[in-house]
Amino acid sequence: MEILVCAKRVPDTSENEIQLNPAGNDIERDDLVYSINEADNYAVEEALQIVAKAGGSVTVATVGDEDDEEILRREMAMGANRGVLISDDAFHGSDGCGIARILKAFVQKGNYDLILTGVQAEDGAAQIGGMLAAMLDYPFASLVNSIELLDGKRLKICREIEGGNREVNEIDLPCVLSIQTGINEPRYVGMRGIRAVASVPIPTMRAADLGIDVGSVGEATAKVKRVDYFVPALGKGAEILQGNREANIDKVLELLEAKGGLR
Amino acid sequence: MPQIFCYVTHKNGTTDDAAAELAAAARKIDPAAFPAAILTGFGPALDAACSSLPGTFSEIWKVPNEALAYANAELIRKAVVKVLPPNSIVLLSHEHFGIDLAPGLSIKMNAAFVSDAVEIEGLEGSTLKLVRQEFGGQISAHVRCDISSGAVITIRPGAFKPLEAISTRTAVVEKSIEVGALTAGRRYRETIIAEVGDVDITKQNILVSVGRGIQDKDNVAIAEELAEVLGAAVSCSRPVVDAKWLLKSRQVGSSGKTVKPKVYLACGISGASQHLAGIKGGFLIAINKNRKAPIFQVADVGIVDDILEFLPELTSKVREMRTVSAK
Numbered sequence: 001m002e003i004l005v006c007a008k009r010v011p012d013t014s015e016n017e018i019q020l021n022p023a024g025n026d027i028e029r030d031d032l033v034y035s036i037n038e039a040d041n042y043a044v045e046e047a048l049q050i051v052a053k054a055g056g057s058v059t060v061a062t063v064g065d066e067d068d069e070e071i072l073r074r075e076m077a078m079g080a081n082r083g084v085l086i087s088d089d090a091f092h093g094s095d096g097c098g099i100a101r102i103l104k105a106f107v108q109k110g111n112y113d114l115i116l117t118g119v120q121a122e123d124g125a126a127q128i129g130g131m132l133a134a135m136l137d138y139p140f141a142s143l144v145n146s147i148e149l150l151d152g153k154r155l156k157i158c159r160e161i162e163g164g165n166r167e168v169n170e171i172d173l174p175c176v177l178s179i180q181t182g183i184n185e186p187r188y189v190g191m192r193g194i195r196a197v198a199s200v201p202i203p204t205m206r207a208a209d210l211g212i213d214v215g216s217v218g219e220a221t222a223k224v225k226r227v228d229y230f231v232p233a234l235g236k237g238a239e240i241l242q243g244n245r246e247a248n249i250d251k252v253l254e255l256l257e258a259k260g261g262l263r
Numbered sequence: 264m265p266q267i268f269c270y271v272t273h274k275n276g277t278t279d280d281a282a283a284e285l286a287a288a289a290r291k292i293d294p295a296a297f298p299a300a301i302l303t304g305f306g307p308a309l310d311a312a313c314s315s316l317p318g319t320f321s322e323i324w325k326v327p328n329e330a331l332a333y334a335n336a337e338l339i340r341k342a343v344v345k346v347l348p349p350n351s352i353v354l355l356s357h358e359h360f361g362i363d364l365a366p367g368l369s370i371k372m373n374a375a376f377v378s379d380a381v382e383i384e385g386l387e388g389s390t391l392k393l394v395r396q397e398f399g400g401q402i403s404a405h406v407r408c409d410i411s412s413g414a415v416i417t418i419r420p421g422a423f424k425p426l427e428a429i430s431t432r433t434a435v436v437e438k439s440i441e442v443g444a445l446t447a448g449r450r451y452r453e454t455i456i457a458e459v460g461d462v463d464i465t466k467q468n469i470l471v472s473v474g475r476g477i478q479d480k481d482n483v484a485i486a487e488e489l490a491e492v493l494g495a496a497v498s499c500s501r502p503v504v505d506a507k508w509l510l511k512s513r514q515v516g517s518s519g520k521t522v523k524p525k526v527y528l529a530c531g532i533s534g535a536s537q538h539l540a541g542i543k544g545g546f547l548i549a550i551n552k553n554r555k556a557p558i559f560q561v562a563d564v565g566i567v568d569d570i571l572e573f574l575p576e577l578t579s580k581v582r583e584m585r586t587v588s589a590k
């Protein structure tokens with residue numbers, strides 16, 4: 001099975017507090033720690049587990065620039081066979097639809113049976129997988145939290161629906177699945193693994209390599225644009241206890257009793 | 264002004280409560296708009312759903328087809344694309360079905376797509392101004408969307424105050440268009456209902472709920488000890504389940520359990536909207552070392568502290584109290 005995982009490098013929210021910059025138009029990007037989007041990492045692990053059972057190879061691709069190479073290398077250290085950087089100045093400012101259009105061109109240069117994305121990235125849009133599938137006229141399923149191989153042509157998948165319930169579906173290959181976090185336990189990547197792939201060349205694909213009309217992507221064609229970031233005026237918000245720890249503990253106990261929780 | 268449609272989901276003949284929220288969002292796009300509802304399905308269940316819809320819409324477009332009896336996003340997309348007038352605006356609720364349908368629908372409509380909108384600031388010419396959240400609600404963003412060739416927008420559940428009914432009865436318009444043979448590359452098989460697990464977190468007076476801030480599997484014991492002395496149970500947010508530190512049955516949120524304890528102690532939980540969606544009542548006390556965590560915007564009382572130090576001290580204090588009162 002030939003599997004493509006579309007991944008993205010994002011500011012790591014477990015390592016950073018995301019704050020507004022002094023100009024108030026973007027997040028503070030100085031000293032940000034970046035990593036692969038968490039759900040994308042689960043998608044790569046899932047791809048590796050499928051290939052371990054069914055054979056084939058795993059390609060990880062990202063639309064970005066040189067800085068984004070590091071996540072490709074990290075996923076190769078995990079076991080992905082190939083990393084591809086899809087990069088062109090003409091891609092800058094693309095909206096979700098533009099990114100999906102770029103990925104579609106990349107997919108059509110290959111021969112993939114299965115395409116995985118993470119369910120959502122740091123912007124929470126959860127859009128690329130569904131858009132890409134529609135452009136390719138492939139079946140699609142979002143929020144996938146288990147994959148089972150049925151035969152060479154179909155998968156049995158579960159989707160995470162409300163209340164922790166799971167919707168079981170059968171889906172034809174080739175297809176696009178957006179992978180939910182928690183589907184597996186991504187393997188650990190040590191420094192040794194990273195060093196082992198440090199000098200493996202990572203090809204860069206430009207618009208021309210993919211036959212992309214530069215007039216169909218990028219900022220000029222984006223129908224959706226983020227203007228700025230901001231911190232909304234707080235509503236009532238919590239009453240923040242200002243005491244020392246001991247006083248705060250007493251207050252919590254008082255509240256537990258007053259609100260009827262503590263017996 | 265393009266026509267605005269609210270795609271309304273339904274189950275067992277009853278429409279989703281979010282319908283009135285979608286109608287409210289439509290009004291924010293155009294205060295003069297009377298949005299239409301669009302429902303797909305088949306047979307008596309679809310008829311019942313159409314009649315159960317409160318009078319918040321100008322009309323109800325009913326799209327009946329046997330192949331649409333189960334809500335399969337791929338088939339519904341094919342049908343809806345054929346029914347909608349050009350350049351329509353379609354609103355859907357940002358939950359598992361909307362996430363499945365909306366992005367692909369926008370492609371097939373050649374329309375703009377905005378997901379998980381929490382506010383709509385209005386329309387200027389063909390530019391719609393919206394607000395979204397990024398980084399798990401840590402920061403908000405103003406978004407501009409060109410709707411001149413239509414738009415598909417998913418709406419954050421609970422973000423818009425439901426629109427009150429404006430009429431008692433809404434005309435149902437049947438749109439039994441020729442959709443041709445509807446076949447899908449994805450076929451529904453069954454629904455597996457979540458297990459209750461060893462402890463039913465929906466039936467607790469107090470929940471000690473832990474998030475990413477618990478940092479390590481071994482630290483979960485800190486919360487368990489506190490829960491034990493309080494006669495409470497431990498619940499958690501999604502990252503803790505993803506990391507396999509607690510069972511799925513302990514997860515609070517839109518993809519976990521909906522809980523209503525008397526007191527909810529949110530410990531090291533940032534407060535992503537999907538988590539908050541599962542807390543339906545009770546007094547919310549948040550403990551988090553990040554003063555800017557979104558949980559503090561919704562909590563009743565907040566404490567800025569490290570849970571790994573705060574919780575054990577709280578446990579000792581309760582034990583101490585219990586010993587004194589036992590004497």
